[in-house]
Each structure stands twice: as structure tokens, then as C-alpha cells.
Amino acid sequence: MQSLIVKTPSHSYPIYIKAGILGDFSYFQPHITSKVAIVTNTLVADLYLQKLEHLLSANGVDCFSIILPDGEQYKTHDSLNQIYDALLRHYADRKTTILALGGGVIGDMAGFAAATYQRGIPFVQIPTTLLSQVDSSVGGKTAINHPLGKNMIGAFYQPQAVLVDLNVLNTLPNRELSAGMAEVIKYALLGDEQFLQWLERNIVAIMQRDETLLSELILRCCQMKADIVAQDETEQGVRALLNLGHTFGHAIEAEMGYGVWLHGEAVAAGMVLAAKLSEQLGYLSAADTVRIQQLLQQAGLPDAPPVFALEKWIQHMQHDKKVQNGKIRFVTLQKLGKACIDVIQDVAILRNTLHEYLPH
Amino acid sequence: MQSLIVKTPSHSYPIYIKAGILGDFSYFQPHITSKVAIVTNTLVADLYLQKLEHLLSANGVDCFSIILPDGEQYKTHDSLNQIYDALLRHYADRKTTILALGGGVIGDMAGFAAATYQRGIPFVQIPTTLLSQVDSSVGGKTAINHPLGKNMIGAFYQPQAVLVDLNVLNTLPNRELSAGMAEVIKYALLGDEQFLQWLERNIVAIMQRDETLLSELILRCCQMKADIVAQDETEQGVRALLNLGHTFGHAIEAEMGYGVWLHGEAVAAGMVLAAKLSEQLGYLSAADTVRIQQLLQQAGLPDAPPVFALEKWIQHMQHDKKVQNGKIRFVTLQKLGKACIDVIQDVAILRNTLHEYLPH
Numbered sequence: 001m002q003s004l005i006v007k008t009p010s011h012s013y014p015i016y017i018k019a020g021i022l023g024d025f026s027y028f029q030p031h032i033t034s035k036v037a038i039v040t041n042t043l044v045a046d047l048y049l050q051k052l053e054h055l056l057s058a059n060g061v062d063c064f065s066i067i068l069p070d071g072e073q074y075k076t077h078d079s080l081n082q083i084y085d086a087l088l089r090h091y092a093d094r095k096t097t098i099l100a101l102g103g104g105v106i107g108d109m110a111g112f113a114a115a116t117y118q119r120g121i122p123f124v125q126i127p128t129t130l131l132s133q134v135d136s137s138v139g140g141k142t143a144i145n146h147p148l149g150k151n152m153i154g155a156f157y158q159p160q161a162v163l164v165d166l167n168v169l170n171t172l173p174n175r176e177l178s179a180g181m182a183e184v185i186k187y188a189l190l191g192d193e194q195f196l197q198w199l200e201r202n203i204v205a206i207m208q209r210d211e212t213l214l215s216e217l218i219l220r221c222c223q224m225k226a227d228i229v230a231q232d233e234t235e236q237g238v239r240a241l242l243n244l245g246h247t248f249g250h251a252i253e254a255e256m257g258y259g260v261w262l263h264g265e266a267v268a269a270g271m272v273l274a275a276k277l278s279e280q281l282g283y284l285s286a287a288d289t290v291r292i293q294q295l296l297q298q299a300g301l302p303d304a305p306p307v308f309a310l311e312k313w314i315q316h317m318q319h320d321k322k323v324q325n326g327k328i329r330f331v332t333l334q335k336l337g338k339a340c341i342d343v344i345q346d347v348a349i350l351r352n353t354l355h356e357y358l359p360h
Numbered sequence: 361m362q363s364l365i366v367k368t369p370s371h372s373y374p375i376y377i378k379a380g381i382l383g384d385f386s387y388f389q390p391h392i393t394s395k396v397a398i399v400t401n402t403l404v405a406d407l408y409l410q411k412l413e414h415l416l417s418a419n420g421v422d423c424f425s426i427i428l429p430d431g432e433q434y435k436t437h438d439s440l441n442q443i444y445d446a447l448l449r450h451y452a453d454r455k456t457t458i459l460a461l462g463g464g465v466i467g468d469m470a471g472f473a474a475a476t477y478q479r480g481i482p483f484v485q486i487p488t489t490l491l492s493q494v495d496s497s498v499g500g501k502t503a504i505n506h507p508l509g510k511n512m513i514g515a516f517y518q519p520q521a522v523l524v525d526l527n528v529l530n531t532l533p534n535r536e537l538s539a540g541m542a543e544v545i546k547y548a549l550l551g552d553e554q555f556l557q558w559l560e561r562n563i564v565a566i567m568q569r570d571e572t573l574l575s576e577l578i579l580r581c582c583q584m585k586a587d588i589v590a591q592d593e594t595e596q597g598v599r600a601l602l603n604l605g606h607t608f609g610h611a612i613e614a615e616m617g618y619g620v621w622l623h624g625e626a627v628a629a630g631m632v633l634a635a636k637l638s639e640q641l642g643y644l645s646a647a648d649t650v651r652i653q654q655l656l657q658q659a660g661l662p663d664a665p666p667v668f669a670l671e672k673w674i675q676h677m678q679h680d681k682k683v684q685n686g687k688i689r690f691v692t693l694q695k696l697g698k699a700c701i702d703v704i705q706d707v708a709i710l711r712n713t714l715h716e717y718l719p720h
Contacts, residue, residue: 034685119503234480321453321478
């Protein structure tokens, strides 16, 4: 078992990483109350819900489940309202704990429901995708999408604990494993060049799901995220670097329709664009960008965005949460392993960055 | 000018109480950003919106307004969504400040929008009713109603400042002034017997809107609330005492339909029931309850609830946020000026408390 503590001004909590946690009540017991609402989706429910319900019931926990449809396109107010309705119908009170059993979409929605139901009730993250294990379950960002922008409505709200069961990766589709690797590669690019080299050396075995390598990789990413969140819980400064590839990525998701590209796939293409923007700014060489593209390809990820008009890119990016006083801010790479923030006001720079991918 | 500071673990902020604040930019300037969204309702907009917009524009602030329908029945997700939509249409970002110009409904909704738009943006309360000046604008409770329960969806989120302009009380309808006095009387009953005597001595002049008395009364209530919130920001303990009369009151509002009884009116009747429950528990005498009823009458408030069935009372109260592990908790009065919390499990006690007001 590996573990670490996430320390934030509002609240500190543990992350446990181990195969078999879903069958071991001792990991749940210190972090839940006597009444529990499990929020999950149809896909994950088929695989793991019965096991978890049985574990809780066998240990005297009063639990009920809320099963939502699967996919980013359901990360909406309607789904959130289904959670509220079920909580109210079951007379959930401030001593009820929400368990988020699923990937990033479930974690974000269940976390936001926990943040706002009766002005806040406890919740525990049980991430079931690589992406949520290395990224979205840690750090307390919760949200739903709005038709005009991704994650526009949300809260910073920390869980009581994050329980990462390595066994769930055995049932993860390849496309989802790749999507998770996009965020893993993001950590390496923004802050750790040695980790980037480690990934390049081990990418083939990782994609074959070597458990030891996956455990090591999850711990490393969670530790990087925990360090950044401890410095900046509410994204006033350094935390924004975690959005490497996300300004372009969110535009791709919004343009294509949520769920058509997986979040990780959009971030992968977004990181290629962040690298090309960094070339425009004189930070990176073309060879650096190619190196990123090669690693993404080996991880089964796109290394280019879909083609759409510059005006669309700008329109979507103006709704980004990193916009301040109307200026679009990008996470760029000063070199591989070191990210920074740049305000780009010159549309020509964006046109040059995107020119291969604009319609002719 | 009178002022005080509300100190909470998450954030400290000032309350200013003065006639004419809406015409004095110096009270706004330290607490707002260069872009501002004013959230208000149709009624308040007619009276004060132009004045405020002019003040801000004349001082170089980029502002736009969101005007919602007036009334508790509009404290819904639909209204909240109107705020989100307007913020997105105007490209509001994390450096945009929301000004809540209105009573408790506007303050609660605008505050919740601020708490959740892009995971939190700054906001300033400008309460325009006595009720919101003495109670709801202070302490960071924000919320919307859900069809199954009042204030069920919300967040604890503190404003940057609370600006109380005494002049706005001149346009407040008598019924709203009375509703505000319900919360004022609540403070006296739950924590300050001397203040109760002061109110009994001055109630006639207060209802004639004596400005000095109103200023004194607002300061005293805000100070009591600030002290309680400083001890217990997220209502784990002592803060629950502020809900005196509210468990019964929320049931009245839910049963009658939001907006039929004003919140303050429902709280007034709820306090009479809390007193009668306190009699049942052997704390208060019948004379104490009569004394409360007389003061409520002098303040133009109901001293009895509407008639409906016991099952309805219990059904509504089981959705109260003070329910813990399924048990309904009531704020009761050990004596006039001292409140406590009691868990009532014996339905006979509730039946005796309500028996005058149950259908025959």
C-alpha cells in the first residue's frame, strides 16, 4: 500500500493506493458516516456497485445508490438534479457521506453535489479511471458543464479521502487508459523532465498495464498535484499550470460536442498546440514538439487537433476560466519540464500556432 | 457611520451602516474589481438601480445588470441559471465582482451564483430590506430552494463587504419592515434578554422608522450574528441557535407555497411554536409565550401559524437541514434570552405543541 496526505488550508486528507481497496472496509471506516449515498454511472455500476454495496451493508452502513448515465455529455445540471432529488427522497442529512464511484465526470458531479447539498456534506472519491486517479480526484475541484463552457459551474471542495484501487484498471478500456496517460504526460511536461524520461523508457510496459509501474506513476502524479494544491488551493497562481493543454483542449471539447473527444484526448492535442505556441514564443524547438508528439502516439493518443476555424477557437477560449480582465492566458512550456503562464493578445501568434489545423 | 468586522476562518470582511452609502463610491471602491455584475429584482431596480449604475459608471467601473422577478417563489434554479447565463454572455471572469442589490432572496441567490460561478468569484452584499440587513446578508449562507425543501442547495461563502444604506428603509413596505422585525426579535429571544426589554420599550418608535433606533438595532443584530458566525462558520454547533423559529417556519413556508407567507412572518409564527414547545419541555411559562406574542403583534406580525395536519408538519420538518441521523432537532428557549437545541422524538410532544392549530 502506498499513501500520501494532501494538505490544503481548508482541510487535509489521505490518498491510499493499493490493489483490493474495494473489498477492504478498513479503508472506508475512518472516512464515512453511518449513512452513505453512492453516486456512480451505469458502466461502473455493472462492474463494481454490488461489491461496494455488499461491503458497506455487511459492515452496518445504511447505503443507497444513484446511478447516472455514462459520459461527459451527462455532466450537466440535469444529472446534478438527479443526485439532489435522490438525496432528498432518501432524507439524506448533513451526516450523510457521498461516495463518488467512477471517473472524472462522476467525481466532479458527486463532489459538486456534496459541496452544495445543504451547504456541504462529506464525500469520498473512489476513482475508477487512470485519469481520475492521477488528476481529477485529487485537489477538490468539482464542477458541472454549462452549454457555454466546460466546468463553468462548480466549487473548490475537498474530499474526506481518495481511495485508489489498482484492480479497477484491469477493466478499463484501452481508450480510457490512453486518456489517463495524457494527464500523466502533462505532469511530466509541466514540472519534471526526469519523469518525462522515465515515461519515455517505460511507455510500452505501462500501456501493457504493468501494475508496479502504474502504482509508481499514480503515486508520482498525486504527489505532484498534492504539492501544487497545498501551495495554491483556489488557483490564484501556480495551480493554473495544471491546465497545460486545457485551454486548447476545452475548445476542442466544446467545438466537437462534449463526449465526442475524451477529455484526455483533447488535452493531448491541446498540449501539442501549447508546445507549438511555445515554439512561436521562442521557448521550444520543433524537435521538442516532435518528442511530445511521439510519446503521445505511443500512449495511443492524438497528436493533432481536429480542423476548425480560428474564430471558433477564439470564441471558445474566451470562455476559459483562466481569462482575466478579458485576456486569454495560456500555459506554455519554457522548456520540457517547466511551464509558465503567458497572456496572448496578438491574434497572429494564435493563427501561426494553429495554421496547420485551420480550414483552407 | 457605524461599522464592524465579521471574522470567519475563511475570510474577514466589514459591515458599514450609514444613510447614503448608495451615493458614496468610497464605500465600494476597496471591495470591488473593475468589472461588476449587479444582481437585483424588478422592484428594487425601479427604486435604486439607476442610481447605483450611475455611481459605478461615473467612477470608471464596467458594469451590467441582471434583473430577476421579485419574491421567494423565484428563489429557484431557473433564476440562478439566468444569473449564470448573463455572466457567461458578458464574459464575466474570476475578476468580476457580483453586487447583490436587494433583500434576502437576491442576496442568497447572487451569493450562491458567486460561490459557484467558475468555482467562486467575489461578491458584495447591499441589503435593501431590514431582514437582510440584520440577518441574511451577514454570515455567508447562500442558497436556492428546491421543490422538496427550502435552502436545500447552497454554500457557505462570505462576501467582500456588506453595505447597509439606512435610506433604503424609507421605501420599504410596512409588511416587509415587520418581517424584518421577526428576525430582530429572534436575536433578543435567543441570546439577549436586555435587548428584548429594549425592544419592548421602543417598539412603537421603531415601527415609525426612527432612524437612530433602527441604526442601533441593526448594529446590535449584526454584532450578535458576527459573534456567532466567528465561533461557528459552517453551523457545526452554536450557529444552529440562529434557526430559532425556523424549523416550524420553513414548514409553514413549504406548506403554504413559497412567497404566500413572508419568511419573517413564518419565522414569527415559528417562534411562537418554539415557545410552546419550550413550555411542553418545562422551560417557559405560558406568560413568557404571551409576552412573545404581544411583541410580535406590536411589530405587525402573526402570532399563530396557519392550520394544517400534524403529518404535514412532520413531513416538512423531516427535510430540515438540522435533521441529523434522521432525528428532528429544534431550537428551544430555556428562558427568554437563552436558546438551546433539543432532539424531539416523541410525536405526542409535537402534537401537544401544535394542538391549537391542528384541524378538528
